[in-house]
Amino acid sequence: MSTAELSATKRALAAIQALQNKIDGMERERREPIAVVGMSCRFPGGADTPQKYWEMLCAGRDAICEVPPQRWAIDDFYDPDPDAPGKTYTRCGGFLSDVDRFDPQVFGISPREAASIDPQQRLVLELAWEAFENANIPIDSVYNSRTGVFVGISNPEYSAHLIWSGDPTRINAYSGTGGSLGVAAGRLSYTLGLTGPSLIVDTACSSSLVTTHLACQSLRARECDMALSSGVNLIYGPETFINFSKAHMLSPDGRCKTFDAAADGYARGEGGGLVVLKRLSDAQRDGDKILAVIRGSAVNQDGPSGGLTVPNGPSQTKVIRQALEAGGVAPAQVGYVEAHGTGTALGDPIELRALGSAYGTGRDADRPLRVASVKTNFGHLESAAGIAGLIKAILVVQHGQVPPHLHFKQPSPHIPWAELPLAVPTSLQPWVDAERFAGVSSFSFSGTNAHIVVGNVTGLTPQPVAPHAAARGARWQLLPLSAKDDAALSALAAAWRERLTDSSWENDPAQWSALSRSAVEGRSAWSFRMAVAAHSPGGMAQRLTLGDAPRARAVAGGGGKVAFLFTGQGSQYHRMAHELYLESEVFRSALDECDALLRPRLGASLIELIYGDGDPEALNATAITQPVLFAIEYATMRLWQSFGVRPDAMLGHSVGEYAAACVAGVFSLEDAIGLIAERGRLMQTLCAPGAMVSVPLSEAETLNVIRPWSGEVAVATLNGPRNVVVSTNPLAASALAEGLLASGVDARALRVSHAFHSPMMAPMLAPFAATAQQIKFHAPSLPIYSTLTGKLAREEFARADYWVRHVEAPVRFAEGMRALLDDGYRIFVEVGPKPTLCALGREIAASLGSDVADACVWLPSLRAGKPSWGTLFESLGNLWVRGAEVNWHAVNGDGPRHASLPNYPFQRRSCWIDWIGSHVKPVAQSAIKVDAHPLLGARLNSPALDKNTTVFTAELSPDSAGLLA
Numbered sequence: 001m002s003t004a005e006l007s008a009t010k011r012a013l014a015a016i017q018a019l020q021n022k023i024d025g026m027e028r029e030r031r032e033p034i035a036v037v038g039m040s041c042r043f044p045g046g047a048d049t050p051q052k053y054w055e056m057l058c059a060g061r062d063a064i065c066e067v068p069p070q071r072w073a074i075d076d077f078y079d080p081d082p083d084a085p086g087k088t089y090t091r092c093g094g095f096l097s098d099v100d101r102f103d104p105q106v107f108g109i110s111p112r113e114a115a116s117i118d119p120q121q122r123l124v125l126e127l128a129w130e131a132f133e134n135a136n137i138p139i140d141s142v143y144n145s146r147t148g149v150f151v152g153i154s155n156p157e158y159s160a161h162l163i164w165s166g167d168p169t170r171i172n173a174y175s176g177t178g179g180s181l182g183v184a185a186g187r188l189s190y191t192l193g194l195t196g197p198s199l200i201v202d203t204a205c206s207s208s209l210v211t212t213h214l215a216c217q218s219l220r221a222r223e224c225d226m227a228l229s230s231g232v233n234l235i236y237g238p239e240t241f242i243n244f245s246k247a248h249m250l251s252p253d254g255r256c257k258t259f260d261a262a263a264d265g266y267a268r269g270e271g272g273g274l275v276v277l278k279r280l281s282d283a284q285r286d287g288d289k290i291l292a293v294i295r296g297s298a299v300n301q302d303g304p305s306g307g308l309t310v311p312n313g314p315s316q317t318k319v320i321r322q323a324l325e326a327g328g329v330a331p332a333q334v335g336y337v338e339a340h341g342t343g344t345a346l347g348d349p350i351e352l353r354a355l356g357s358a359y360g361t362g363r364d365a366d367r368p369l370r371v372a373s374v375k376t377n378f379g380h381l382e383s384a385a386g387i388a389g390l391i392k393a394i395l396v397v398q399h400g401q402v403p404p405h406l407h408f409k410q411p412s413p414h415i416p417w418a419e420l421p422l423a424v425p426t427s428l429q430p431w432v433d434a435e436r437f438a439g440v441s442s443f444s445f446s447g448t449n450a451h452i453v454v455g456n457v458t459g460l461t462p463q464p465v466a467p468h469a470a471a472r473g474a475r476w477q478l479l480p481l482s483a484k485d486d487a488a489l490s491a492l493a494a495a496w497r498e499r500l501t502d503s504s505w506e507n508d509p510a511q512w513s514a515l516s517r518s519a520v521e522g523r524s525a526w527s528f529r530m531a532v533a534a535h536s537p538g539g540m541a542q543r544l545t546l547g548d549a550p551r552a553r554a555v556a557g558g559g560g561k562v563a564f565l566f567t568g569q570g571s572q573y574h575r576m577a578h579e580l581y582l583e584s585e586v587f588r589s590a591l592d593e594c595d596a597l598l599r600p601r602l603g604a605s606l607i608e609l610i611y612g613d614g615d616p617e618a619l620n621a622t623a624i625t626q627p628v629l630f631a632i633e634y635a636t637m638r639l640w641q642s643f644g645v646r647p648d649a650m651l652g653h654s655v656g657e658y659a660a661a662c663v664a665g666v667f668s669l670e671d672a673i674g675l676i677a678e679r680g681r682l683m684q685t686l687c688a689p690g691a692m693v694s695v696p697l698s699e700a701e702t703l704n705v706i707r708p709w710s711g712e713v714a715v716a717t718l719n720g721p722r723n724v725v726v727s728t729n730p731l732a733a734s735a736l737a738e739g740l741l742a743s744g745v746d747a748r749a750l751r752v753s754h755a756f757h758s759p760m761m762a763p764m765l766a767p768f769a770a771t772a773q774q775i776k777f778h779a780p781s782l783p784i785y786s787t788l789t790g791k792l793a794r795e796e797f798a799r800a801d802y803w804v805r806h807v808e809a810p811v812r813f814a815e816g817m818r819a820l821l822d823d824g825y826r827i828f829v830e831v832g833p834k835p836t837l838c839a840l841g842r843e844i845a846a847s848l849g850s851d852v853a854d855a856c857v858w859l860p861s862l863r864a865g866k867p868s869w870g871t872l873f874e875s876l877g878n879l880w881v882r883g884a885e886v887n888w889h890a891v892n893g894d895g896p897r898h899a900s901l902p903n904y905p906f907q908r909r910s911c912w913i914d915w916i917g918s919h920v921k922p923v924a925q926s927a928i929k930v931d932a933h934p935l936l937g938a939r940l941n942s943p944a945l946d947k948n949t950t951v952f953t954a955e956l957s958p959d960s961a962g963l964l965a
Contacts, residue, residue: 038135092254296327531877567832690755790815
């Protein structure tokens with residue numbers, strides 16, 4: 001073979017291989033499993049969360065009840081005779097409570113429009129919101145996303161009452177969109193800003209399982225990146241009950257006795273469910289909580305059968321086999337099937353034969369397929385039946401337990417049990433297999449059949465988790481809560497309080513560790529906010545009970561300008577910020593950097609001095625105190641900055657001004673360390689011991705008091721309107737304090753080593769000036785208010801003489817604080833070991849009047865004797881509730897974000913139309929209040945309606961009163 005021929009062959013083989021790779025890739029995409037990452041539900045019996053649904057299933061509760069009086073007066077429409085005209089022969093079904101209630105504000109809908117929206121549409125909105133929350137996907141993050149919406153819905157009753165009531169004057173601008181079944185999907189897409197395919201499916205009883213099949217297909221075809229599959233069904237009036245009674249389809253006692261000899265029809269039920277779906281690879285990439293995986297699905301039609309509504313066994317068998325083949329799952333691998341199971345003498349035997357035929361292949365006799373139906377718990381939810389079964393199957397494979405199938409007392413004689421490898425569980429049973437697969441069937445009297453195969457997540461390769469970058473320990477958590485109004489925020493806090501008292505939190509450290517991360521990454525931040533810091537679930541519940549957590553309405557831009565205050569000398573103590581050093585990489589790195597620069601100058605380790613077992617008094621030596629305070633404040637500020645908190649201005653008290661200036665870039669960290677260390681060393685070695693006295697007088701009064709001392713006593717700090725500290729020698733200080741006390745002035749001698757900020761500092765000025773001249777200064781990058789001048793300063797900080805004068809001149813803290821307050825600053829964060837300046841600042845703000853004082857917020861970084869993280873997080877939470885941007889990733893780090901969080905507490909109100917027009921002849925329309933009409937009072941003045949709800953109804957003639965009984 002020639003070289004040219006060989007080359008051509010290689011090229012052909014390469015092209016064939018490339019084509020094969022492309023085909024393999026397409027096949028993988030076609031069969032890619034679909035991850036269920038979130039779900040929500042509203043089912044009878046109070047099963048309004050997946051957890052409550054699971055509890056109801058495991059307990060084997062029967063949720064069937066008599067028709068609620070808020071729907072219709074069952075006595076008016078009941079007759080045991082199936083052929084009685086206008087009557088239904090069953091009194092019962094599975095009903096939800098408060099279907100008239102809705103929170104329109106959350107979804108940006110006016111109350112007037114809300115009343116004209118079919119509650120099925122409203123239920124879809126709420127289910128989507130809660131399913132996103134269950135998936136820990138913030139609502140606002142899905143805006144403009146390629147998310148598809150697939151809704152199974154078939155009941156047009158509300159539309160009939162809106163448009164075909166017999167009174168055309170009742171039709172308003174919202175009747176069309178409010179009553180349209182098609183808008184159920186479109187409204188959700190519009191409201192949340194979802195741009196993927198959006199459609200409804202009505203195949204009657206199989207609607208919601210068909211939607212799930214279509215959603216999976218859309219994801220695999222990459223029409224969307226995420227999909228919502230839902231089914232809803234609500235029952236508003238007796239008409240459909242009457243229709244199905246005439247067809248003899250209903251069970252007289254209102255219960256599905258599926259597979260039982262007593263099976264005599266099905267029970268009607270209502271509710272809704274929704275699942276959030278992603279391609280498995282995307283869910284793994286995004287670190288989602290994967291509840292289960294849809295392996296395969298299929299849909300077909302009965303075609304010609306024994307009748308339009310008669311099930312077709314061979315078609316059911318085919319659709320099951322198609323779903324198994326699509327998912328690459330062998331029949332014997334499936335251990336449980338959630339059957340359609342309506343409880344009819346005709347349908348049950350056909351379905352079980354189909355299940356036996358499809359799932360019997362290769363199955364060991366001692367491992368029968370367990371089959372059950374949730375319809376025995378709360379009836380047939382019709383267009384929502386499939387999603388109810390799917391969510392149950394997901395819970396079954398998730399928990400590894402099979403709940404009991406109800407009302408199974410005598411196996412149906414029409415089912416050949418001995419021939420079928422099937423078993424019906426009548427008690428809660430374990431499912432110990434590591435890999436669990438379940439099938440879900442949904443058939444319809446329209447002839448459309450659907451089947452889905454789901455599995456648990458065992459065997460999936462988890463995505464690697466990045467190293468934990470959090471700047472904190474695992475115990476302390478900051479829980480941010482938010483809502484769209486204050487009432488909802490209170491309700492959310494109450495829901496959290498209840499959730500946190502659950503013992504599962506204490507027994508699950510991983511869930512506690514993921515709490516804040518989940519609350520941040522899994523929820524949107526609304527305007528009404530609360531933040532709670534605690535070190536345990538019980539502690540957090542207690543804080544919520546006490547109601548003393550920071551709470552405010554967030555304002556864009558942080559709710560006001562934030563000033564950082566840097567504490568001066570005297571605030572130091574042994575082991576200050578020890579938790580931060582042990583648990584915060586940011587804080588520890590900054591403090592270690594300072595230690596490396598200071599060690600040659602101090603001749604000792606800064607870390608050992610602060611946290612070692614040596615003499616705590618060593619920290620009080622001026623040569624040590626000043627650089628130590630600088631280092632603590634510098635590291636604390638770096639931690640604040642890592643949290644995304646940036647000051648709008650800064651003010652430092654004495655040595656605190658060095659940390660503020662360094663943060664603002666006036667000098668480098670190395671130069672700052674050199675300057676502050678030399679300052680402390682020179683003071684200790686060159687300046688004589690001194691004393692300071694706190695005098696509760698004004699500056700003028702203090703100057704008058706010390707005038708006789710002929711310059712021996714000097715004003716050192718001006719801390720407030722009547723808070724002055726003077727410096728002098730120890731003897732003079734003692735005499736001055738005694739004299740003031742004798743005259744009724746509560747003067748106090750301070751525990752200090754030197755007479756700071758006084759002429760007694762003169763011996764160190766020249767050598768300190770020489771050091772300062774060697775520093776490279778820059779204008780500050782942030783506004784700094786000077787405590788040397790008491791004003792906003794810029795260029796002064798970049799001159800050596802400023803820092804020389806700073807040593808001897810008085811600290812004009814009060815003037816600096818007043819300047820900040822005059823310039824509109826109302827939020828103050830103290831960066832230092834103690835909230836000393838917060839206390840001083842309060843006094844100054846109070847002197848300016850209650851309007852100023854009441855608007856101020858004072859936030860410490862640390863407190864002596866208090867947990868460092870608790871204090872820090874409390875202040876961070878205070879900033880967040882006011883609208884400050886927080887870098888939550890720095891606060892919480894990487895890791896799981898799947899803590900179990902309460903859902904948003906919708907603040908529902910009654911939004912309802914009057915349906916009386918469908919049973920009485922309208923005369924004229926009028927708008928009335930619920931409690932304002934003598935004939936309507938009994939009918940409408942019910943728990944389902946608010947007193948303030950405006951309803952639109954017909955005026956009734958006196959002879960209509962009997963119809964309202």
